[in-house]
Amino acid sequence: xxxxxxxxxxxxxxxxxxxxxxxxxxxxxxxxxxxxxxxxxxxxxxxxxxxxxxxxxxxxxxxxxxxxxxxxxxxxxxxxxxxxxxxxxxxxxxxxxxxxxxxxxxxxxxxxxxxxxxxxxxxxxxxxxxxxxxxxxxxxxxxxxxxxxxxxxxxxxxxxxxxxxxxxxxxxxxxxxxxxxxxxxxxxxxxxxxxxxxxxxxxxxxxxxxxxxxxxxxxxxxxxxxxxxxxxxxxxxxxxxxxxxxxxxxxxxxxxxxxxxxxxxxxxxxxxxxxxxxxxxxxxxxxxxxxxxxxxxxxxxxxxxxxxxxxxxxxxxxxxxxxxxxxxxxxxxxxxxxxxxxxxxxxxxxxxxxxxxxxxxxxxxxxxxxxxxxxxxxxxxxxxxxxxxxxxxxxxxxxxxxxxxxxxxxxxxxxxxxxxxxxxxxxxxxxxxxxxxxxxxxxxxxxxxxxxxxxxxxxxxxxxxxxxxxxxxxxxxxxxxxxxxxxx
Amino acid sequence: xxxxxxxxxxxxxxxxxxxxxxxxxxxxxxxxxxxxxxxxxxxxxxxxxxxxxxxxxxxxxxxxxxxxxxxxxxxxxxxxxxxxxxxxxxxxxxxxxxxxxxxxxxxxxxxxxxxxxxxxxxxxxxxxxxxxxxxxxxxxxxxxxxxxxxxxxxxxxxxx
Numbered sequence: 001x002x003x004x005x006x007x008x009x010x011x012x013x014x015x016x017x018x019x020x021x022x023x024x025x026x027x028x029x030x031x032x033x034x035x036x037x038x039x040x041x042x043x044x045x046x047x048x049x050x051x052x053x054x055x056x057x058x059x060x061x062x063x064x065x066x067x068x069x070x071x072x073x074x075x076x077x078x079x080x081x082x083x084x085x086x087x088x089x090x091x092x093x094x095x096x097x098x099x100x101x102x103x104x105x106x107x108x109x110x111x112x113x114x115x116x117x118x119x120x121x122x123x124x125x126x127x128x129x130x131x132x133x134x135x136x137x138x139x140x141x142x143x144x145x146x147x148x149x150x151x152x153x154x155x156x157x158x159x160x161x162x163x164x165x166x167x168x169x170x171x172x173x174x175x176x177x178x179x180x181x182x183x184x185x186x187x188x189x190x191x192x193x194x195x196x197x198x199x200x201x202x203x204x205x206x207x208x209x210x211x212x213x214x215x216x217x218x219x220x221x222x223x224x225x226x227x228x229x230x231x232x233x234x235x236x237x238x239x240x241x242x243x244x245x246x247x248x249x250x251x252x253x254x255x256x257x258x259x260x261x262x263x264x265x266x267x268x269x270x271x272x273x274x275x276x277x278x279x280x281x282x283x284x285x286x287x288x289x290x291x292x293x294x295x296x297x298x299x300x301x302x303x304x305x306x307x308x309x310x311x312x313x314x315x316x317x318x319x320x321x322x323x324x325x326x327x328x329x330x331x332x333x334x335x336x337x338x339x340x341x342x343x344x345x346x347x348x349x350x351x352x353x354x355x356x357x358x359x360x361x362x363x364x365x366x367x368x369x370x371x372x373x374x375x376x377x378x379x380x381x382x383x384x385x386x387x388x389x390x391x392x393x394x395x396x397x398x399x400x401x402x403x404x405x406x407x408x409x410x411x412x413x414x415x416x417x418x419x420x421x422x423x424x425x426x427x428x429x430x431x432x433x434x435x436x437x438x439x440x441x442x443x444x445x446x447x448x449x450x451x452x453x454x455x456x457x458x459x460x461x462x463x464x465x466x467x468x469x470x471x472x473x474x475x476x477x478x479x480x481x482x483x484x485x486x487x488x
Numbered sequence: 489x490x491x492x493x494x495x496x497x498x499x500x501x502x503x504x505x506x507x508x509x510x511x512x513x514x515x516x517x518x519x520x521x522x523x524x525x526x527x528x529x530x531x532x533x534x535x536x537x538x539x540x541x542x543x544x545x546x547x548x549x550x551x552x553x554x555x556x557x558x559x560x561x562x563x564x565x566x567x568x569x570x571x572x573x574x575x576x577x578x579x580x581x582x583x584x585x586x587x588x589x590x591x592x593x594x595x596x597x598x599x600x601x602x603x604x605x606x607x608x609x610x611x612x613x614x615x616x617x618x619x620x621x622x623x624x625x626x627x628x629x630x631x632x633x634x635x636x637x638x639x640x641x642x643x644x645x646x647x648x
Contacts (some may be wrong), residue, residue, distance in 0.1 A: 108614055317614055420589050420615035424492055425581040436492050441583075441617035448617070460492035467584050471569050474588060 058117050060131060065105060067115050079115045081136040082480045083107045085292050085318045087129050088327070089285045091122075096283070101125040105132060106318030108443070114318055130194040133272040133287060138481030197270035200345065201338055203262070203331070207309075211333035212259050214303035216408070221251040257325075262332035267342060271483070274345050276330070284326065290482045292316055293346040294418045295440075295447040296330070298339055298363060300409045310339035310363070313446040314346065320444025328446050336363065347415060351397020358394060362403040362411040366390045373403065374462075379433050380453040393438070393451040393462065398473070400440065400466065402451045412449035414440050416466075416473035424463050426456075438462055493574055493582050500563035500574070506604045507559045507624025513600060515551045519544040564622050571611065571637065573620050585620045587640040589613045595630050609633050 048071075056069040067077045085106045095101065102118030103125045120128065212218065224247060232240045263280035273289035294315040304310070312331040319327040331342045340359055352358055361371035366389035375392035376384070384391065387406035394401050400419075402412045423439040430436055436459040440449040454462070526541025557577045565572040574582040590611055597607040607630035610621040625633065 320616075419586075420613040421583055421585040421618045421620065423581060423583045423617070423619075425576075425579065426493070427579050431580070439617070441613065441615035443614045444616050456492045460495065463492065463582075463584060464495060467570055467586065471586060471588075474586075 058115075060128075060135070062135075065115055065132065067117060077115055079105060079107045081132065082138075084132065084136040084289070086289070086316055087132055087287045089125050089129060090118075091279075091283045093281045095119055103128055106316070108317035112321075126194065129287065133195065133289065136289065136481065137272060137483035138479070139483055195270040195272040197268040197275050200267045200269055200341065201331075201334070202267070203265040203333060205263070207333055208259065208262060208265070210307075211304065211309060211311075212255055214301070215255070215258075216301045217251055217254055217258075219303065221248065221255070224248065224251070258332075261326050262329065265332050267331065267345070269345050273482075274330070278332075286327065288314075288316055288346070291478055291480075294414075294420075294445070295442040295449055296343055296346060296413045297447040297449075298343065298411045298413075300363070302407045304333070305409075308336050309333050310336060312339050312342050315442045315445030315447045317443040324444075324446060343413065347399060347413060350399050350413075355396075358396065358401065359411070362394070362401050364409060365403075366406075367392065373401075374454070374458050376451075376453040377435065377455050380435055383429060383433070383435075383453050388453065391452050391454070393454070395462075395465075395469070400449070400469075402440070402449050404450070404452060412440075412447055414442060414449050416469045417477040418442065419466065419470040422463055422466055422470075424459055435459070440466075493580055495572070498565045498567065498572060500565050500572075503559065503562045503564075503622065503624035504606060504626055505556075505559065506606055507562075508556050510600055510604050510606055510624065511555050511559070512552065515555070516548065519548040519551070523548065559624065562622070562624070566633075566636070571620070573622060581619075583618065583620050585611050585613060585618060587637065587643075590637060590641040593634050593637050593641075595634050597627070609637075611637065 051071055052069070055071055055074070056067075058068070059066045063081055065079045065081060067075075067079075069075055085108050088104045088106070089101045090104060091101045098119075099122050100119035101122050102116055103120060105115040105117070107113050107115070117128070224244065228240055228244045232238065260280040261282070261284075262278055265278040266276070268275040268277075270287075273287055273292065276284070276286040276288075278284055294317060296315075297313045298310050299313065300308075300310050310331075311329070311333055313328050314330050316328065330346065331339055334342065340356070343359075344355075350358070358372060361369060361373055365371050365373065367373075367375040368389060371394075373392040373394045376388055378388075380391070381388045387404060390406050390409070391404050393403070399413050399415045402414075404410050419440055420443065421441045423441060424436055425439070426436040430453065433453075434456045435453045436456050438451045438454055438459050442449060451459075451462075523541050523544040526537050526539075526544070530537035530541055554577065558575070561577050561580075562575045563573070569588075570584050570586045572582065572584055574580065591614055592612050594610040594612065595607055596610065601607060605626060606624050607627045608621060608623045609625055609630050612618065613620075622633070
């Protein structure tokens, strides 16, 4: 962190000074003042960082995580572990040189509600994550070293005691209850809390590049470039290029970010939920515990159809906001088999006998194919001439499936117990045709489940029945602490 | 054809008609000022400024006609397990919010609302998409609804 601060401060102080002034200063006889000023800035930045580091402490309690930070404006944050939505370990490029990580614990409190503990040594971050997940899962965890919840310095220096008494180890099988939990089978030791993970799949680099080349953003970029070239030839003005540069840079930056962010994407499953690991410059290792996925979207952009590739995105509470693009991807690109495998990791049971048939019909079926989907009536083709055959929904025992889109095909899956609220809307044209659009409101994220232009009767029935289904599914839903359900 | 906005087992409560005043006053101010300016300029400088006066006048007339209908279209209903809110004349919408999904309830009243004896109740779930607000409630009814929603939400509270 200090190193990063130094680098950034150094860059800033160089950038701030006007170039001309800098050159005259360097060539003049008072050149040494520049060095002194730089050193002063570096010293101030360094001491600020040291102070900030000293003020940042965290502690793990029985049911909460505490974080204290800030120098002038102090902040204390307590997060309840049973409300934990995900635990991510992020390693930016600079931190990687020093072997440091930042651990972020998302709770469902909206933007900036997470607890970011940074920076930690890599192994400490892994252990902390394992401990947090074990506690959030409802396993009994005791610290054999200092009393539980003793403040620990959030820094490499202070947590340097490795694999020693300061470690969290699980209490052996609790004498009275919770027998037969899978985690307790693992021998106690430094890594004993780490739930065993099974790799499921990884995305080959070639396919990732091909998928980005065939993505919607790339199509837009190429079309834009063609327009620019045509305009340039027609007008003979080269200034067109420089005028269109910002848009090209923006699209290029997005594509580059997608490529580096989703580089070496690996999906694994563990008792603590789905594990994702990805990134080239900044690596992220995400853990999404069971039952935290609010909605899933499978989407296929138009040029992916030939290879039958799909992208899987999720809504997880706390993942919304600016980092949505990086966090909410469960599979950047994969075959249909892989996409459905990933879907089954987060929603293991759809509550039907033959999920594959329903899912296939949702992915590329339309109203001409025989399926259980309730589709939009033929009269809506005037409202949605391209995709009206695709608009539809079906209900299974555990989830609501909504499909739409013909160029860009979309299938949204919302488990009944994760429905927040339901909406129905109808414009003047829709009223005339006797149709209405149905929405499921989910937490902030890339998935916005809706079924456009349903027959008014179907929509009203779906609205009434879905409210009932969501209620009974919530009553039957598993506990927030996911390991407790085996113990009972 | 039955409307999907009229579930059969629901009795809708209406909001106070004073909401018409509360909505018309800001509309009159924001549209009336450019209208008056336009009229003054048209009389003193050039008849072309009648255009400037005409456009807000049309919008104002439209609002005066539409707002009473919009207010009458707002309805809410407390069912056993969820709250229904509907609104809109041309573009209709209805939202169902289960009590167990409510994260918090806001009661707001601006200066004009307070003068007229009105308050707005807004429900928040974990979704930003939930647009569940009931404007134009008398303060007593707003307080009653708030307490009732809070207690029902507590009784049916579920995780996310």
